[in-house]
Amino acid sequence: MTAATNARLRDAKTKKIRQFITPEGVDLELKIASSGLRLGALIIDLTLISLLLLAFLLLMAWIGFASRSDIAEVVWMLGAFVLRTFWFIGFELGQRAATPGKRLMGIRVVARDGGRLTADAVVARNLIRELELFLPLMMIGNGMSEDAVSGWTVLAGVLWSLTLSLFLLFNRDRMRMGDLIAGTWVVMAQRVKLDADIATGGEPAGAMQFSEAELSVYGIFELQELERVLRGRDARAMREVADTIRGKIGRPVAEEDDVFLLSYYRQLKARLERKLLFGKRREDKYASD
Numbered sequence: 001m002t003a004a005t006n007a008r009l010r011d012a013k014t015k016k017i018r019q020f021i022t023p024e025g026v027d028l029e030l031k032i033a034s035s036g037l038r039l040g041a042l043i044i045d046l047t048l049i050s051l052l053l054l055a056f057l058l059l060m061a062w063i064g065f066a067s068r069s070d071i072a073e074v075v076w077m078l079g080a081f082v083l084r085t086f087w088f089i090g091f092e093l094g095q096r097a098a099t100p101g102k103r104l105m106g107i108r109v110v111a112r113d114g115g116r117l118t119a120d121a122v123v124a125r126n127l128i129r130e131l132e133l134f135l136p137l138m139m140i141g142n143g144m145s146e147d148a149v150s151g152w153t154v155l156a157g158v159l160w161s162l163t164l165s166l167f168l169l170f171n172r173d174r175m176r177m178g179d180l181i182a183g184t185w186v187v188m189a190q191r192v193k194l195d196a197d198i199a200t201g202g203e204p205a206g207a208m209q210f211s212e213a214e215l216s217v218y219g220i221f222e223l224q225e226l227e228r229v230l231r232g233r234d235a236r237a238m239r240e241v242a243d244t245i246r247g248k249i250g251r252p253v254a255e256e257d258d259v260f261l262l263s264y265y266r267q268l269k270a271r272l273e274r275k276l277l278f279g280k281r282r283e284d285k286y287a288s289d
Helices: 003-015 035-063 069-092 100-105 119-145 151-170 177-182 220-232 235-249 257-277
Strands: 017-021 027-031 107-111 184-188
Touching (some): 035 107, 035 151, 100 107, 119 177, 151 177, 177 184, 220 235
Antiparallel strands (some): 017 027
């Protein structure tokens, strides 16, 4: 590989990096997901949704709705809308902020301001997809099946969907119209596997790095509570604790909660153990360091 090729690869990789700077001056980096990964995630999700809709159609046929074609079509279209809408919204409001397709592709949704994803943002970014892709194509498909649309109307609808769907190719942050309106990014997800002994082993790939000031706000008691939460693996508890720590040290939400908590736990434990070597012991966050 030539030097010029290496330089181009480094430049391309750098262009995908977005940074947050905490009040303590610590740089946090996020890597924007590529359009190819996003397309792959969408294809996986649509495939899973289609399989569920097929099962739904077979169920309707079994209970007799299929004999009344008009009712079956209305019920199927309503089911398709509800399923695909709540599929994306429901999964992205979860702890991992990602649909099954996104998880398989290793990507997730984050708020551009570094905060926790809100329901408003997730709903907005996914309802815009209806205008971008699903509604125009469904209207064209229904019109064509009834021979009620002209070729020009079909072309206009396809161009509309392509223009809005390919918007992400023409901005550096790879944002859909939904991302632009909702204030979100789709980024590479950071994953971690919890060890049998969560304090052992090296830092996982993509682990957060914390400054001395960020680690000094908690003591032994909080470390023990954090270990209990990590071992419990309760998504709600982990979210609450992660948000509490982030708020205390001034960190944005830029990674999954388990990655954040495990990284913080390991580094806090290492810091407290170093202090104990010199005879210093801090019981909790209220004790002086």
